[in-house]
Amino acid sequence: MIDPKVLSDHNLTIEEYERIASLVGREPNITELGIFSLMWSEHCSYKSSKAFLKKLPTKGKSVIQGPGENAGIIDIGGGLAIVFKIESHNHPSFIEPFQGAATGVGGILRDIFTMGARPIALMDSLRFGPLDNPKNRAVMDGVVSGISSYGNSIGVPTVGGEVYFHDCYSKNPLVNVFCLGLVEKKKIFYAKAEGVGNPVLYVGSKTGRDGIHGATMASAEFGEETEHKRPNVQVGDPFKEKLLLEACLEVMDKGLIVGIQDMGAAGLTCSTAEMPAKSGTGISINLDRVPQREEGMTPYEILLSESQERMLIVARKEDVAEVQKVFAKWDLDAVDIGEVTAGPNIRVSFRGETVVDVPVDAVVNLCPVYRRPSRKPAYLRALQKLDLPPQTDDPGAALLRLIARPMIADKEWIFRQYDHMVQINTALLPGADAAVLRIKGQERALAMTLDGNGLYCYLDPRTGGAIAVAEACRNLACVGARPIGVTNCLNFGNPEKPEIMWQFKKIVEGLAEACRTFSIPVTGGNVSFYNDTEGFSIHPTPVLGVVGLIDDVNRLIGPAFKKEGELIVLLGENTEELGASEYLRTIHGLEQGRPPAIDLKRELAVQDVSIEAIARGLVQSAHDISEGGLAVCAAEGCVLGHPAIGCILDLEDKVRTDALLFGEAQSRIMVSVSEVRLPELLELAAEKGVPARVIGKTGGKELAIRKSGREVLRLPVVRLFEAWKNSLPEALSVR
Amino acid sequence: MKFGVVVFPGSNCDYDTLFVLKNVLRQPAVFLWHKDHDLQGVDCVILPGGFSYGDYLRSGAIARFSPLMQEVREFAERGGLVLGICNGFQVLLELGLLPGAMLRNKGLKFLCQFVHLRVDNPETQFTRRARRGQVLRLPIAHFDGHYFSPPETLRNIEENGQVVLRYVDEKGVPTEAANVNGSAASIAGLINRRGNVLGIMPHPERASEALLGSEDGLLIFESLVRL
Numbered sequence: 001m002i003d004p005k006v007l008s009d010h011n012l013t014i015e016e017y018e019r020i021a022s023l024v025g026r027e028p029n030i031t032e033l034g035i036f037s038l039m040w041s042e043h044c045s046y047k048s049s050k051a052f053l054k055k056l057p058t059k060g061k062s063v064i065q066g067p068g069e070n071a072g073i074i075d076i077g078g079g080l081a082i083v084f085k086i087e088s089h090n091h092p093s094f095i096e097p098f099q100g101a102a103t104g105v106g107g108i109l110r111d112i113f114t115m116g117a118r119p120i121a122l123m124d125s126l127r128f129g130p131l132d133n134p135k136n137r138a139v140m141d142g143v144v145s146g147i148s149s150y151g152n153s154i155g156v157p158t159v160g161g162e163v164y165f166h167d168c169y170s171k172n173p174l175v176n177v178f179c180l181g182l183v184e185k186k187k188i189f190y191a192k193a194e195g196v197g198n199p200v201l202y203v204g205s206k207t208g209r210d211g212i213h214g215a216t217m218a219s220a221e222f223g224e225e226t227e228h229k230r231p232n233v234q235v236g237d238p239f240k241e242k243l244l245l246e247a248c249l250e251v252m253d254k255g256l257i258v259g260i261q262d263m264g265a266a267g268l269t270c271s272t273a274e275m276p277a278k279s280g281t282g283i284s285i286n287l288d289r290v291p292q293r294e295e296g297m298t299p300y301e302i303l304l305s306e307s308q309e310r311m312l313i314v315a316r317k318e319d320v321a322e323v324q325k326v327f328a329k330w331d332l333d334a335v336d337i338g339e340v341t342a343g344p345n346i347r348v349s350f351r352g353e354t355v356v357d358v359p360v361d362a363v364v365n366l367c368p369v370y371r372r373p374s375r376k377p378a379y380l381r382a383l384q385k386l387d388l389p390p391q392t393d394d395p396g397a398a399l400l401r402l403i404a405r406p407m408i409a410d411k412e413w414i415f416r417q418y419d420h421m422v423q424i425n426t427a428l429l430p431g432a433d434a435a436v437l438r439i440k441g442q443e444r445a446l447a448m449t450l451d452g453n454g455l456y457c458y459l460d461p462r463t464g465g466a467i468a469v470a471e472a473c474r475n476l477a478c479v480g481a482r483p484i485g486v487t488n489c490l491n492f493g494n495p496e497k498p499e500i501m502w503q504f505k506k507i508v509e510g511l512a513e514a515c516r517t518f519s520i521p522v523t524g525g526n527v528s529f530y531n532d533t534e535g536f537s538i539h540p541t542p543v544l545g546v547v548g549l550i551d552d553v554n555r556l557i558g559p560a561f562k563k564e565g566e567l568i569v570l571l572g573e574n575t576e577e578l579g580a581s582e583y584l585r586t587i588h589g590l591e592q593g594r595p596p597a598i599d600l601k602r603e604l605a606v607q608d609v610s611i612e613a614i615a616r617g618l619v620q621s622a623h624d625i626s627e628g629g630l631a632v633c634a635a636e637g638c639v640l641g642h643p644a645i646g647c648i649l650d651l652e653d654k655v656r657t658d659a660l661l662f663g664e665a666q667s668r669i670m671v672s673v674s675e676v677r678l679p680e681l682l683e684l685a686a687e688k689g690v691p692a693r694v695i696g697k698t699g700g701k702e703l704a705i706r707k708s709g710r711e712v713l714r715l716p717v718v719r720l721f722e723a724w725k726n727s728l729p730e731a732l733s734v735r
Numbered sequence: 736m737k738f739g740v741v742v743f744p745g746s747n748c749d750y751d752t753l754f755v756l757k758n759v760l761r762q763p764a765v766f767l768w769h770k771d772h773d774l775q776g777v778d779c780v781i782l783p784g785g786f787s788y789g790d791y792l793r794s795g796a797i798a799r800f801s802p803l804m805q806e807v808r809e810f811a812e813r814g815g816l817v818l819g820i821c822n823g824f825q826v827l828l829e830l831g832l833l834p835g836a837m838l839r840n841k842g843l844k845f846l847c848q849f850v851h852l853r854v855d856n857p858e859t860q861f862t863r864r865a866r867r868g869q870v871l872r873l874p875i876a877h878f879d880g881h882y883f884s885p886p887e888t889l890r891n892i893e894e895n896g897q898v899v900l901r902y903v904d905e906k907g908v909p910t911e912a913a914n915v916n917g918s919a920a921s922i923a924g925l926i927n928r929r930g931n932v933l934g935i936m937p938h939p940e941r942a943s944e945a946l947l948g949s950e951d952g953l954l955i956f957e958s959l960v961r962l
Contacts, residue, residue, distance in 0.1 A: 148845050152876070153786040155747025239745050239789025329770075331744060412848075419847045419876045421941050422784075424751045429948070438946060440754070553946065 072523020097142025117181025129170025192259030211306025282343030465510025480614030481548030493537025782823025841917025900924030
């Protein structure tokens with residue numbers, strides 16, 4: 001019996017229910033309602049975001065697959081393509097950090113290998129509340145352990161990522177997982193259910209009662225009673241997934257299958273609905289044949305379970321025995337559970353009865369699309385206004401505090417828990433501006449990075465969105481990579497609040513403009529709404545995953561100063577920008593002002609100079625100037641070195657000293673260059689219309705900064721190193 | 736020199752090891768499937784790193800029962816060369832081909848990082864290209880690398896020169912800080928008395944190309960190749 005209580009348990013509105021009934025042509029039964037509630041959930045249907053996401057550029061001559069599949073695909077030439085995507089696992093990670101994060105990794109891996117690609121890299125973008133709260137430490141520890149346990153076991157290196165801390169993530173931690181795989185172009189597979197009469201095979205783990213309604217959970221706010229949602233979180237088995245990965249890649253390599261899709265969010269429901277939807281067919285499955293872990297499961301539970309490590313395969317009849325042989329080799333089941341039909345319905349039988357009989361199209365494509373009302377938030381006016389506080393009288397102390405901020409400090413505590421070297425492609429260890437992986441047998445390499453600044457976006461969504469793209473690309477430019485594609489994970493609060501919808505709209509506009517300027521297609525991603533707990537929303541947090549190509553990996557450089565006596569050159573200009581800065585937040589306790597202005601044309605030119613300079617072997621190091629500004633950038637250049645090398649900077653700019661040292665003006669890259677190559681570098685910059693000048697020299701055991709001849713800061717590198725190195729372990733060892 | 740790399744379900748350094756043997760050392764190398772009973776005439780068996788059987792129950796505990804392990808044991812008893820890397824070392828301990836056991840790292844965290852290792856026995860077929868006391872820089876990546884054995888066993892293996900590699904600092908001194916996983920006597924590599932079965936926690940295959948930050952791993956493979 002379907003009543004308002006049942007509807008609200010399924011997160012469906014009365015209007016949505018009426019639409020379902022009219023599409024089905026009768027009242028749906030509870031199992032059918034469960035199917036619709038999952039497939040029409042925000043998480044699966046993008047009903048609130050779809051209309052706006054259309055603004056993002058998704059085309060390009062090397063795009064093989066844009067949004068709409070399990071992952072995006074970009075041609076990188078030489079018969080190879082990359083398959084990549086980012087996904088959120090925020091809600092499960094809050095309820096059960098270890099398993100929530102672990103299954104986030106498992107899910108994104110399946111999205112990649114379901115397309116025929118071998119996953120070669122993982123990255124994570126994490127957001128937690130401040131570490132002085134023990135609950136936040138526990139969440140972070142659980143999330144990092146969960147990622148580590150899954151990625152390490154399956155043997156895909158976690159090569160990079162980022163982590164931020166802010167109180168708005170205390171009850172809504174963000175766990176966004178990115179994965180990239182490599183595939184031969186002629187061996188790409190899609191989620192197709194083609195060929196009427198072709199058998200449908202269920203492969204992988206057995207189905208249990210875990211994760212039922214996971215996608216629905218991710219489509220609602222958390223209240224105080226979230227503890228009881230713990231059973232909605234799935235449990236991961238990386239060993240099973242490793243077997244599944246090898247078996248799937250083997251049947252694909254042998255050309256034994258027609259189509260394949262993983263069972264991720266919404267499990268068996270999602271794959272049985274989406275595969276025929278993409279092929280204009282129907283599907284008929286028998287639940288009695290679905291391998292089950294528990295007794296007495298109802299059709300509702302079997303269909304809605306989000307048990308991990310499962311896939312659905314469509315194969316030709318004559319190949320089924322061979323497919324089963326491969327799976328048996330890997331100790332896995334491959335069970336024939338149904339067949340592709342002419343359509344148009346999904347038919348599910350259970351103990352001789354038809355329990356589901358609904359149109360594929362209705363389930364997958366006919367969810368209402370919402371243009372939810374949006375309104376500029378009231379907080380903006382007050383917060384964007386910034387009365388600058390008096391300058392700090394001790395810039396050295398400020399620098400020591402900034403470099404010890406957990407988001408700026410050394411992340412070794414995290415990344416050494418991740419196997420970041422397995423598969424032997426990691427050419428640049430974590431901690432650099434971007435991760436770099438060689439492509440075996442080629443001179444070229446892939447670079448990738450994740451980036452996003454929630455505070456910028458909170459204080460000016462459009463600019464924040466544009467900066468997220470610009471900065472991710474700048475990270476790539478610092479390792480000499482040209483961006484070729486983007487995936488994004490858009491983390492927001494409740495879209496039913498007009499203020500949140502406004503943030504979303506503005507940020508997408510910013511992202512779209514920047515992606516167009518950089519000519520990089522968005523090939524997919526994920527929207528995570530409802531990151532609210534007890535009425536509080538997170539800062540709007542778009543996380544950008546950008547992938548780039550390096551032509552000659554032998555020219556690769558990192559952010560650290562390499563030698564004494566080299567010249568330090570600033571590409572770009574020091575302008576007075578203090579709004580939304582980490583300096584204001586850390587030293588003055590202010591989260592105010594507008595984020596720095598960004599001129600995308602200038603940004604592009606600055607990046608171009610860096611990429612060219614690295615390709616020509618002109619520079620010894622390159623580092624993006626971002627959170628913490630010029631002083632933090634220089635300090636990192638010092639402490640990241642083996643051995644650490646000091647430097648002296650001589651600045652002349654007519655801006656406030658604190659803005660000069662710690663402001664986050666955009667479009668700046670700090671490079672080091674030998675005296676011999678300096679003229680060539682300056683000429684290159686001039687050609688591209690980019691301001692470039694010598695601002696200092698490497699050497700010694702101190703970091704010293706002078707402004708107009710007067711020393712404003714002098715610190716031993718070893719002190720900076722200790723502050724930077726010990727911060728995270730100390731913050732996390734408190735018990 | 737023909738190498739065989741054993742593939743257990745859950746092995747994940749099998750491809751890496753094969754790649755280095757074939758593409759860097761230019762040696763014939765094949766995968767050996769764990770369910771087979773055929774060593775394909777190889778001269779050296781490598782048990783690679785990874786998470787055989789998910790490391791469920793205990794690292795290496797289930798892999799020791801794989802069908803091929805019977806042949807590997809006989810091969811070792813005949814004097815055949817066996818190298819266990821990381822998870823492979825753990826399997827060798829479980830098989831009883833090497834003495835002792837592995838515990839969780841002392842910090843109770845997985846550790847993936849470069850470490851320094853001192854060659855304390857250069858007179859083995861695996862280390863003959865090294866100098867005594869030579870310090871190597873190789874990566875580790877494990878959760879259970881904390882080597883343990885009873886005092887008497889430790890005394891024996893020390894007296895017999897069975898400790899091949901030890902965790903040290905850059906200068907070659909075995910300090911507590913350098914012993915990142917807390918291993919007894921800082922042991923990172925252990926050989927059997929006969930000198931044909933070696934288990935090591937570090938990954939030489941991850942340090943065999945300059946592009947990846949170190950070529951010190953080649954020393955072990957090249958020692959084997961130059962028979």
